[in-house]
Amino acid sequence: MRTSIRNSLSDTMVMMERRLRHSFRSVDTIITVVAMPVVLMLMFVYVFGGAMNTGTGHYINYIVPGIILMTISSGVAYTALGVNTDITSGFFDRFRSMPIAESSILTGHVLTSVVFSAVSSFIVFVVALAMGFRTGAGIVGGLSIIGIFLLYTIATTWLAVMFGLLAKTAEGAGIFAYPLIFLPFVSSGFAPTKTMPGPLRVFAENQPVTHIINAVRALLAGQPVGNSAWIAIAWCLVLLVAAYLTSMYIYKNKTT
Amino acid sequence: MSAETAISVTGLAKSYKNLKVLDKIDFTVPKGSIFALLGPNGAGKTTTIKILTTLLKPDQGTAAIYGYDVVRQPSRVRELISLAGQDAAIDHILTGRENLQLIGSLRHLPNANAEVDALLERFDLADAADRRVATYSGGMGRKLDLAMSLLGNPRVMFLDEPTSGLDPQSRLTTWQIIKDLAASDITVFLTTQHLEEADQLANHIAILKEGGIVAEGTPADLKKLLPHGHIELGFTESRHLRAAADLLSRYKSHVDDPSLTLTIVTDGSIKQMTDILKRLEDAGVSVATFAQKLPTLEDVFLSYTGRGKQGENGHEN
Numbered sequence: 385m386r387t388s389i390r391n392s393l394s395d396t397m398v399m400m401e402r403r404l405r406h407s408f409r410s411v412d413t414i415i416t417v418v419a420m421p422v423v424l425m426l427m428f429v430y431v432f433g434g435a436m437n438t439g440t441g442h443y444i445n446y447i448v449p450g451i452i453l454m455t456i457s458s459g460v461a462y463t464a465l466g467v468n469t470d471i472t473s474g475f476f477d478r479f480r481s482m483p484i485a486e487s488s489i490l491t492g493h494v495l496t497s498v499v500f501s502a503v504s505s506f507i508v509f510v511v512a513l514a515m516g517f518r519t520g521a522g523i524v525g526g527l528s529i530i531g532i533f534l535l536y537t538i539a540t541t542w543l544a545v546m547f548g549l550l551a552k553t554a555e556g557a558g559i560f561a562y563p564l565i566f567l568p569f570v571s572s573g574f575a576p577t578k579t580m581p582g583p584l585r586v587f588a589e590n591q592p593v594t595h596i597i598n599a600v601r602a603l604l605a606g607q608p609v610g611n612s613a614w615i616a617i618a619w620c621l622v623l624l625v626a627a628y629l630t631s632m633y634i635y636k637n638k639t640t
Numbered sequence: 641m642s643a644e645t646a647i648s649v650t651g652l653a654k655s656y657k658n659l660k661v662l663d664k665i666d667f668t669v670p671k672g673s674i675f676a677l678l679g680p681n682g683a684g685k686t687t688t689i690k691i692l693t694t695l696l697k698p699d700q701g702t703a704a705i706y707g708y709d710v711v712r713q714p715s716r717v718r719e720l721i722s723l724a725g726q727d728a729a730i731d732h733i734l735t736g737r738e739n740l741q742l743i744g745s746l747r748h749l750p751n752a753n754a755e756v757d758a759l760l761e762r763f764d765l766a767d768a769a770d771r772r773v774a775t776y777s778g779g780m781g782r783k784l785d786l787a788m789s790l791l792g793n794p795r796v797m798f799l800d801e802p803t804s805g806l807d808p809q810s811r812l813t814t815w816q817i818i819k820d821l822a823a824s825d826i827t828v829f830l831t832t833q834h835l836e837e838a839d840q841l842a843n844h845i846a847i848l849k850e851g852g853i854v855a856e857g858t859p860a861d862l863k864k865l866l867p868h869g870h871i872e873l874g875f876t877e878s879r880h881l882r883a884a885a886d887l888l889s890r891y892k893s894h895v896d897d898p899s900l901t902l903t904i905v906t907d908g909s910i911k912q913m914t915d916i917l918k919r920l921e922d923a924g925v926s927v928a929t930f931a932q933k934l935p936t937l938e939d940v941f942l943s944y945t946g947r948g949k950q951g952e953n954g955h956e957n
Binding site: 478 | 690693695722728729731743747748788798
């Protein structure tokens with residue numbers, strides 16, 4: 385039993401190493417993922433920022449949570465692409481006909497996505513610091529923020545795995561990420577929800593991304609988070625469990 | 641089952657919804673031999689390979705590798721087999737060496753690096769080993785795919801159409817590699833649409849048509865099933881070729897457009913021969929060349945799979 389646990393860990397590490405090579409060897413991937421949020425950040429702060437009155441001091445402090453969420457969402461799209469390519473290229477069949485820990489195939493993809501999101505978010509975070517972003521969060525606050533983003537990454541990555549398993553083509557696999565990338569626009573990410581018209585405001589105030597952003601924003605400012613943190617965590621956990629179970633079901637019944 | 645049996649299949653059946661893909665097939669493959677499953681597209685070849693390599697569960701019947709049941713003991717089976725699927729499953733972003741090391745690590749080989757080097761040498765890939773696979777030719781990719789499948793010394797190799805999409809030179813190289821495998825005591829199970837390939841490589845051939853095995857035996861056995869061979873008619877214009885194919889639609893035939901030839905399977909009797917020539921003569925179709933050919937597996941294939949009838953002529957790949 386012990387060897388099987390060790391083998392399964394080692395298989396997962398091997399799968400992850402392969403995927404990390406994919407992510408960081410094709411430089412365009414990380415540039416694409418980081419460029420969009422950075423450009424948006426520059427535009428929002430320097431073009432619209434002057435006109436924005438969010439009542440929270442420097443506008444960049446207001447938008448960083450939403451920008452980081454967009455970075456993560458556009459990164460997980462590559463997991464869907466990677467899973468799908470492994471199916472269409474015959475890699476899944478090759479791996480599944482080998483004496484390896486079967487869980488390592490998908491887990492390798494998920495762990496890689498976590499590392500990739502961490503690296504790309506860190507780059508965006510550094511740019512934000514250079515643009516004048518400042519936080520009053522302490523160690524506990526910082527760790528809580530990382531925890532929330534981590535949970536969001538894992539949950540959306542399993543969603544990506546699901547779409548990667550279902551999609552007929554690699555082009556189709558990443559499409560699910562677009563709504564995810566744009567959700568922060570219709571949230572409290574860039575403008576206070578109370579400025580939005582009726583139905584839009586109801587949507588914006590109740591969708592999960594708003595709760596995540598509000599929680600992170602409060603933690604960054606060193607203010608009390610209230611209920612939003614728990615609502616945010618609950619949303620992520622529900623998505624995670626649903627996407628994980630669905631993905632595993634599809635995977636087990638998949639005949640390629 | 642005998643201790644000398646590598647693969648045994650009994651009453652294997654598989655359907656997708658209402659479509660019967662495999663309809664109770666049986667065969668056994670002795671250890672160290674090359675077995676070819678021959679058939680047109682959609683005959684059930686890949687489905688058979690997927691069941692034997694534990695990727696797909698059969699609806700009925702049993703299949704065993706070295707006596708281990710593919711459904712009940714999949715991990716035992718996976719220790720013994722390796723699969724080279726229809727598309728070379730190679731990672732284009734990694735180098736050739738990294739692809740092999742990936743498999744070596746997953747198989748937990750103690751001397752992976754030495755084995756990887758040996759395989760790179762053996763498959764003539766040492767010079768390209770540290771280049772990304774994206775720069776490889778089709779033939780090199782296929783060789784790497786085979787090398788990856790060989791790593792860890794599997795006892796049974798499954799090759800799904802190992803030469804599809806290869807140029808003639810690479811095909812010959814691949815054939816030689818496969819022959820060498822069997823010489824080194826590995827059992828090879830391959831699928832192919834090409835009779836020549838089965839004839840060249842296999843000790844034993846089974847012809848699969850619409851999910852059932854319609855003929856089985858050594859290449860020599862199969863040739864004996866049709867003692868009289870076929871005749872080949874050459875034309876100078878494709879309208880003559882078409883006209884002749886229409887006139888002779890009652891025979892099993894194969895139209896080859898590029899070479900303007902019509903191949904007709906006959907029983908070798910004077911009666912049929914006369915009938916064929918008379919039909920052409922009466923219709924005034926001008927035939928440029930006429931030749932009687934000795935039986936080949938092509939004839940067996942045509943006569944059992946019924947390809948080459950009207951509407952399908954010349955469209956098989």
